[in-house]
Amino acid sequence: MADIHFNYKLALIALEQGVDGLRHNPGNIGGKQFVQQVVNVAKEKKIRFASASTRARSRRTCSPGTAGPTPEGMVESALRHIRISKTATTQR
Secondary structure (H helix, E strand, C coil): CEEECCCHHHHHHHHHCCCCEEEECHHHCCCHHHHHHHHHHHHHCCCEEEECCCCCHHHHHCCCCCCCCCHHHHHHHHHHHHHHHHHHHHCC
């Protein structure tokens, strides 16, 4: 299982090299279009992938005035990335 963050090109290389599985954090891979590329290749090659959601990346979904990431924000962040992954192959 490859654990790739921050560089979608490294994720694509790992997939092309035949890694058994891929764990990535869609929130820091570089943008929706890059996440979609990674997901598409994983699906085409039938390689398992897992998406991580971290507290740091859920800050974008925090309510103004909160002390930091909330459980609700982390869930919303994870759900947003699931939606991106589910629709990746339909938006070519």
